[in-house]
Amino acid sequence: MNWKDFENKFQELNAHSLKPSANATFEEVMNRRKKKKRRVIIYWSFAGLLFVGGLGVALNSKTNSSKSNIDNKVSIEQTENTIIEKNIVDAPKEIDSDNLIVTNQQYSENTESQSTHITSKNPKITKTELSERSTRAAALNLESISSGQSNLHYSKQKPWIEVMSLEMSRKIKNAASYREYLNKNNNQTNSRNISNTNYYSSNLNFNFGGKSLKPISLNWNPQLGRIDWIDGPWDLDPRTPHIDKRPMYVEFSAITGSRSQVDFDLKQTTSILGTQYMAQYQVLLLRETWDEFLWGFGLQYTEWIGNGQWRNVENFDVKVIDTSYRIVKVPGLPNQKIQIIDTLVKQESNTTTGNIGYKMDNLALPISFRKVTSAFRTPLRFGAQLSPGFTTYTRGEYFSATEYQTIGKSRRPTFNAKLSAGPLVQVTGDFSLIIEPSVMYHSFLDMQNNFNGRWFTGLGVSMQWRIK
Amino acid sequence: MTDKELVEGCIREDKIVQRELWNRFSGKLLSLCMRYCKNTEEAEDALMEAFVKIYNNMDRFRYQSSLETWMRRICVNVSINKIRARKNIWQDLSESEYELGYDDYSFENLQLQDLLDLINTLPDGYRAVFNMFAIEGFSHKEIANELGIDEGTSRSQLAKARKSLQNHLNKMKGGES
Numbered sequence: 285m286n287w288k289d290f291e292n293k294f295q296e297l298n299a300h301s302l303k304p305s306a307n308a309t310f311e312e313v314m315n316r317r318k319k320k321k322r323r324v325i326i327y328w329s330f331a332g333l334l335f336v337g338g339l340g341v342a343l344n345s346k347t348n349s350s351k352s353n354i355d356n357k358v359s360i361e362q363t364e365n366t367i368i369e370k371n372i373v374d375a376p377k378e379i380d381s382d383n384l385i386v387t388n389q390q391y392s393e394n395t396e397s398q399s400t401h402i403t404s405k406n407p408k409i410t411k412t413e414l415s416e417r418s419t420r421a422a423a424l425n426l427e428s429i430s431s432g433q434s435n436l437h438y439s440k441q442k443p444w445i446e447v448m449s450l451e452m453s454r455k456i457k458n459a460a461s462y463r464e465y466l467n468k469n470n471n472q473t474n475s476r477n478i479s480n481t482n483y484y485s486s487n488l489n490f491n492f493g494g495k496s497l498k499p500i501s502l503n504w505n506p507q508l509g510r511i512d513w514i515d516g517p518w519d520l521d522p523r524t525p526h527i528d529k530r531p532m533y534v535e536f537s538a539i540t541g542s543r544s545q546v547d548f549d550l551k552q553t554t555s556i557l558g559t560q561y562m563a564q565y566q567v568l569l570l571r572e573t574w575d576e577f578l579w580g581f582g583l584q585y586t587e588w589i590g591n592g593q594w595r596n597v598e599n600f601d602v603k604v605i606d607t608s609y610r611i612v613k614v615p616g617l618p619n620q621k622i623q624i625i626d627t628l629v630k631q632e633s634n635t636t637t638g639n640i641g642y643k644m645d646n647l648a649l650p651i652s653f654r655k656v657t658s659a660f661r662t663p664l665r666f667g668a669q670l671s672p673g674f675t676t677y678t679r680g681e682y683f684s685a686t687e688y689q690t691i692g693k694s695r696r697p698t699f700n701a702k703l704s705a706g707p708l709v710q711v712t713g714d715f716s717l718i719i720e721p722s723v724m725y726h727s728f729l730d731m732q733n734n735f736n737g738r739w740f741t742g743l744g745v746s747m748q749w750r751i752k
Numbered sequence: 753m754t755d756k757e758l759v760e761g762c763i764r765e766d767k768i769v770q771r772e773l774w775n776r777f778s779g780k781l782l783s784l785c786m787r788y789c790k791n792t793e794e795a796e797d798a799l800m801e802a803f804v805k806i807y808n809n810m811d812r813f814r815y816q817s818s819l820e821t822w823m824r825r826i827c828v829n830v831s832i833n834k835i836r837a838r839k840n841i842w843q844d845l846s847e848s849e850y851e852l853g854y855d856d857y858s859f860e861n862l863q864l865q866d867l868l869d870l871i872n873t874l875p876d877g878y879r880a881v882f883n884m885f886a887i888e889g890f891s892h893k894e895i896a897n898e899l900g901i902d903e904g905t906s907r908s909q910l911a912k913a914r915k916s917l918q919n920h921l922n923k924m925k926g927g928e929s
Contacts, residue, residue, distance in 0.1 A: 290917075291886040293862065293867065294867055294871075294886050294887050295886075295887060296864060296867070297783065297787065297864060297867055297868065297871075297887055298780075298887065299780075300780070300783040300864045300868065301779030301780045301782075301783055302779055302782045302783045302786060303779055303782075304778050304779070304782050304796055304799065305792065305796060307793075307796060308778070308782070308796035308799055308800055310770070310771050310774040310775075310778075312800055313774065313800050313803045313804060313807070314770075316800055316801070316804050317804050317807060317808065320804060320808075591765055593766075593767055593768075637768065639764065639766050641764075
């Protein structure tokens, strides 16, 4: 026999079988599967969180990068000369003003070093040097055009420095009339700008001899929080427009939950084991009402799946009749044959098992409530939600631990509810992530008009954007 | 229950069918894992890990081979992963050591358990290559791919395994005489 034969001998091992020990059982394999599934869910949730978080940080850094560009632009502007308007430069250097019809006067960049002198008959307006090297300085110079009546407006979004007529300035008393004024003058400033406008009123009164100056954009876009660019000693009280500033949010969330019945109920004739899963996706529009309390409406889609196994135990009595004969010998009498009938009742059972499963999708309109608070220096968000809806797809037979029933193909009403609490992570100023461990209730109205509901425990992730 | 019924039952997560699959194949696959792993605990761990993979991936079975062959392949892969997790299992061999002689010995006397014991005397690397080549029927190229080694290393490991087995057989022969 050679090595080839020897190796062929090992082929016999293919048929060899060993009995696994008590540690390696089918149940242990199933447990490992379940743990693995759970790990996969946690892994993907975590990966999703990291991805979304990373995306948020990336977006945030992009925004910061834009801010830097703006800063750079401003610094470039500061190295260049700035004049009021080119046609003024081309015009005679001294301008007499009788009637003031100057609106939306702005500064434009100029690559040349030029200067313009504006002289007014108004004794208060003597001479204004507008060849400043920065828009900020230019804005401050306007102050020296001291006043009859006019209004100066600027917004953080799109700064405008305006000098308007006495008549017009009298009409503008609040933000609403200012908005009307802007619309009338086809100004590019939108209502949002107005809401953020610091509204000043001054009494400038000067004339430019009937010449009107066209508005020119400053191309200057300072960011929120950077309002130090115009800080002239106006000595004026700001008027805060009464505009609703309560923020609004859009929220997207995804959540999964499960519920398992791992053992048959041995006390019941019919019992069912299995796992019910749900996955829920929703979008909400939320509004803050007071003190970080939010409420809102939205749209919710839920998939509800159950897979299991049913067992039916049929108990019955079996009567066993044991018949035997005895011969009784009585002296003097013939032998007597006696039949003995022994009756025994045994209890037996038939067990039938089978598979069961269902799927039920539903669409709902959730009403949501949110409250943001903090504990141990961690922002926490609590949520409650009620969602009436209806089924959009049904298949199979719905089951509980002891009974099952056909769901029916017709559209059934559903009712879902959810309570959640979890940490809130603010990724950027307007974007937050919330990890939400939840308890959920899902129910539907069956064909006998009974509500069938289940509680689930789940884990979800919500993304919340501030939109206003 | 046919292979098809087993596969379909496992796909629809039928516990009874899944249990039937376990009952039918766990013994044979444990024997396979025992040939690759260093002890019973590791073999049983590999077996359960393989069954988790089998249940999870049953829908990928394409009937291109028998169900048992497919399951054996998964078991081999899982066992190999366990071996690869260990360090320094590959030992190189000089060319002269390839040339092996063998004594005439009656292998017919060997029982299955003896064969298994013989295999278990081999170091990890030799054992893996010997199992894959001599029992599972892999080529050296396939072994090299699966184990992430050169074909030359595979050949040398096999030669070394043969020599080691020869030594053990000689010892057994000496023991008998």
